[in-house]
Amino acid sequence: MQISRFRHAGMTVTDHEVRVALAHDEPDGATISVFAREVVAAERTGLDQPWLLFLQGGPGGKGPRPASPASWLTRALKDHRVLLLDQRGTGRSAPITRQTLPRVGWPELQAEHLAHFRADSIVADAEVLRRELVGEESAWHVLGQSYGGFCALTYLSQAPEFLASVAITGGLPPLTAPAEEVYRISYDRVAEKNARFFDTFPQDRDRVTAVVQHLRTHDVRLPTGEQLSPERFLTIGVELGATSGFDPLHYLLDEAFVPGSDTPVLSETFLAGVHAVVSYATRPLFPVMHEPSYGQGEATRWAADRVRRERPDFDPQLDEPLLTGEMTYPFQLRQDPALADLADAADLLAERTDWPALYDLEALAANDVPVAAAIYHDDMYVVREHSLETARRVRGLRTWVTNEFEHDGLRQSADVLDRLLAMNAGRL
Incomplete structure (x- = not known):
């Protein structure tokens, strides 16, 4: 009509x-x-x-x-x-x-x-x-x-x-291919993008490390009020796969800290930019349905999170952790206010086994x-x-x-x- x-x-x-x-x-x-x-x-x-x-x-x-x-x-x-x-x-x-x-x-x-x-x-x-x-x-x-x-x-x-x-x-x-097979290859590609990014902008390796260390020891809040965790910050790597992704990410990290402060302080400009990348307020269906889009006859069971545990190089507790890609993780559903009310349903979908063939x-x-x-x-x-x-x-x-x-x-x-x-x- x-x-x-x-x-x-x-x-x-x-x-x-x-x-x-x-x-x-x-x-x-x-x-x-x-x-x-x-x-x-x-x-x-x-x-x-x-x-x-x-x-x-x-x-x-x-x-x-x-x-x-x-x-x-x-x-x-x-x-x-x-x-x-x-x-x-x-x-x-x-x-x-x-x-x-x-x-x-x-x-x-x-x-x-x-x-x-x-x-x-x-x-x-x-x-x-x-x-x-x-x-x-x-x-x-x-x-x-x-x-x-x-x-x-x-x-x-x-x-x-x-x-x-x-x-x-x-x-x-x-x-x-089941979802975990998809992510095993995807993590390789994300690791390659990390290497290329840090090779292009060597100073950003130290900047990412400094931000992660700061988040581990400080209560840092995004513009929407929720705490920014180190693992959620690392999901800014989703930008690495876009044609223009390297440059915006570099310039975001370039203004991470307030200059001239006696102690390190993450800038409001930086936190607003991070929020624009990591928030799913404008597309909340993505983290809920991303893995189910691969489901055919078996449960996906948060495959990206499971495969990440097989990859020591993507351990968020490393001194110099890697940025992650388009993967979605259970913690995002709990830490993003736009997703919190969808989290329980997403968990149930992750355990669903009767997905029909696509x-x-x-x-x-x-x-x-x-x-x-x-x-x-x-x-x-x-x-x-x-x-x-x-x-x-x-x-x-x-x-x-x-x-x-x-x-x-x-x-x-x-x-x-x-x-x-x-x-x-x-x-x-």
């Missing part, structure tokens, strides 16, 4: 909202609202253009808000009508936050509710939108960034007949939909080893392996999408 339309920055933007089943296998049960934003170049308003569904990274990432066309969106709007989906649980699609989840009931009911917020349900929501906007039997194109690529592989498994083509950037998931291996092996994927060689978040293995198991999938970009290459250059579209069209 169309709910509003406006023109801005050379785009015609139309908002849509549909009601869908919370559990798609229970169509007569509870429903939720799903929101999506249609964008078309203003000069092409009213023209018949192919649809391109954009699946955002996450889990827990809402669709982009097009204040002005990003490079990839500018390229997409040349020949597509783009739909920016707020995946369920994000943005305006039944958002999951500390303000909304407690309304569901006690933690067991919350966990059962959240079990319907994975890729399989997101794809089923997309199918409702496709039928509503494109037509019952019409196909559309899909672009998946990061976790959006995970969803795209689920889409290829569940409803390939309604896909005209699929482009994936930094998001070919492991099809069968990928149909036979359907993927028989795939005949054009699929092109950018695999970033140095990707810290979605490791190339699993992506390459998945590419081998999807019939007809064409890969572009590059170290020209980091995980966020799609945002950095329109050339990424342009190349993938050309690959799917057989021009490259």
Whole structure:
């Protein structure tokens, strides 16, 4: 259902909202609202253009808000009508936050509710939108960034007949690997990023050490009032995997301490910057659903935390501890005020064993939909080893392996999408 339309920055933007089943296998049960934003170049308003569904990274990432066309969106709007989906649980699609989840009931009911917020349900929501906007039997194109690529592989498994083509950037998931196997490789990649960062900015090794030692002996509070622990501070390493991650992290550490103080004092500028990185107030679904997004038939049991205990180099008690990456840990759910009310449900999800399969291996092996994927060689978040293995198991999938970009290459250059579209069209 169309709910509003406006023109801005050379785009015609139309908002849509549909009601869908919370559990798609229970169509007569509870429903939720799903929101999506249609964008078309203003000069092409009213023209018949192919649809391109954009699946955002996450889990827990809402669709982009097009204040002005990003490079990839500018390229997409040349020949597509783009739909920016707020995946369920994000943005305006039944958002999951500390303000909304407690309304569901006690933690067991919350966990059962959240079990319907994975890729399989997101794809089923997309199918409702496709039928509503494109037509019952019409196909559309899909672009998946990061976790959006995970969803795209689920889409290829569940409803390939309604896909005209699929482009994936930094998001070919492991099809069968359990979460702990994912993290064993991920920690290697994070260690490599640490080494490169401290090689680029040698003085920051001492700065990180000094901050950690200070936090071990002082009660330091973030702008929101909670204590900043050493282990939570170390999660600023999540920034190491972005194209511009090294520089902002360096300049953050550069102002860690108040100059000229008789005793070390962490600056308010630094603490505000740390809070901006480590707080999940704007995307609370991510730490709750990150590991369950790998769950298929077995419990994830806080895999990143378990694997970290196998890695002496990531022991937060070391004199010179390493920064961590995109991993999520139980302590974050307790130490972040935005997550505290979701912590018990997250613990229950971590022990859940009946996760259904997200990928149909036979359907993927028989795939005949054009699929092109950018695999970033140095990707810290979605490791190339699993992506390459998945590419081998999807019939007809064409890969572009590059170290020209980091995980966020799609945002950095329109050339990424342009190349993938050309690959799917057989021009490259």
